[in-house]
Amino acid sequence: MHAVACALLLLVAACGQAAPVASGSPTPLSSASAAPSPTAVTSTPRRTPPEVRGGAPAYVAVAMATVWRSPSSPRPVDAPALTNPVRVREWLAALSASDQSGLIGRADTQMLLGDQVEVLALSGAWASVVVPDQATTLDSRGYPGWVPTVQLSAVAPPAAESMATVITPTAWLFRSGVPVTEVSFGTRLPVMGIQGSIALLGLPGSEVLDAPLTAVAITSSTAAAGRPTGAAV
Numbered sequence: 001m002h003a004v005a006c007a008l009l010l011l012v013a014a015c016g017q018a019a020p021v022a023s024g025s026p027t028p029l030s031s032a033s034a035a036p037s038p039t040a041v042t043s044t045p046r047r048t049p050p051e052v053r054g055g056a057p058a059y060v061a062v063a064m065a066t067v068w069r070s071p072s073s074p075r076p077v078d079a080p081a082l083t084n085p086v087r088v089r090e091w092l093a094a095l096s097a098s099d100q101s102g103l104i105g106r107a108d109t110q111m112l113l114g115d116q117v118e119v120l121a122l123s124g125a126w127a128s129v130v131v132p133d134q135a136t137t138l139d140s141r142g143y144p145g146w147v148p149t150v151q152l153s154a155v156a157p158p159a160a161e162s163m164a165t166v167i168t169p170t171a172w173l174f175r176s177g178v179p180v181t182e183v184s185f186g187t188r189l190p191v192m193g194i195q196g197s198i199a200l201l202g203l204p205g206s207e208v209l210d211a212p213l214t215a216v217a218i219t220s221s222t223a224a225a226g227r228p229t230g231a232a233v
Contacts, residue, residue, distance in 0.1 A: 050154040054121045058129070059204035061153040062086040063183045065111045067145035071126040073106040075099075084150045085181060109134060109143050112187045114157050114204060118142065125149055153204035160190030163223075164199050164216035171215035173201065180209055191218055 052058045062084050068074060077099050080087035109131065111117070117129040118141060127149045130142035138144055166187040172179045189201040198210045199218065 052119055052122070052127060052149050052152045052154045054119050054128075056119055056154065057156070058117050058119050058127065058152040058154055059156055060111045060113055060115045060117070060147075060151065061204045062151045063113050063181055063187075064088055065115075065147050065151045066107045067109045067111065067129070067131065067143065067147055069106055069108055069145060071123060071146050073146070075102070075106075078106075082148045082151075084148075086151065108145050111147075113181075113183050114187065114189050116156075117147065117152070119152075120144075122149065127152060155205045157190050157204050158192060158202035158206065159221075160192060160202060161221055162191040162218050163188055163221050164191050164201055164211060164218050166211075166215055167217045168215045171211055173209035173211050174198075175209055190221065 063086055065086065066078075066081050074082055077094055078091065080091035080094070111131060115131065115133065117127075117131050120128040120130065122128070125148060126146050128144075129147050130139055130144050132142040134143035136143045166183055166185055169185050170182050171187075173181050173183060189203060192200040192202045192208050194200070194213070195210075197213050199213055199216055200208050201211050202208055
């Protein structure tokens with residue numbers, strides 16, 4: 001396994017998509033806790049989202065997507081890592097030391113919510129992709145591998161002038177005060193607005209979720225997210 005991939009796997013060990021439970025439950029954001037206002041009924045039919053297709057970009061639609069060596073690389077124990085929503089906590093909790101070492105040659109790298117890939121081809125429930133943001137000598141276009149198609153969206157995150165980068169080890173994203181998904185440090189999403197103590201973040205597929213401002217750093221969309229110090233990491 002690529003050294004960076006090993007580090008990232010450990011980094012997101014606390015990241016999943018199950019709703020928080022028991023004593024670890026986050027407090028819903030007070031500014032987002034009110035029930036959403038009703039919307040007018042419309043007769044316009046809901047559009048079916050475009051499908052992921054070969055020769056086109058796609059975007060990671062789960063908190064963390066693993067890039068596998070081949071569609072046959074995942075084992076039964078890896079099943080929670082292949083779903084949408086992805087069940088990272090469940091996956092890592094089930095991995096024995098032998099299972100972890102067995103990822104060598106199976107899982108090469110990982111991606112975060114909102115990351116872009118270029119889809120080369122589709123095969124059943126899998127997409128052959130390259131990751132442009134991850135340079136490698138294996139492919140000049142980006143790191144190559146396979147990702148479950150269900151973890152991708154053909155709809156890009158909305159364009160925005162500002163981007164929010166998660167600066168805490170993990171952070172919950174909320175919908176109307178209800179925790180929806182837990183994302184990892186380094187996740188970078190467009191800022192659709194700010195309301196009090198929350199940032200409204202655009203996701204692939206056009207959904208907008210809330211994040212506490214204390215969990216993100218906001219920069220211009222053209223600026224780098226910033227390089228943390230070794231001490232901060």
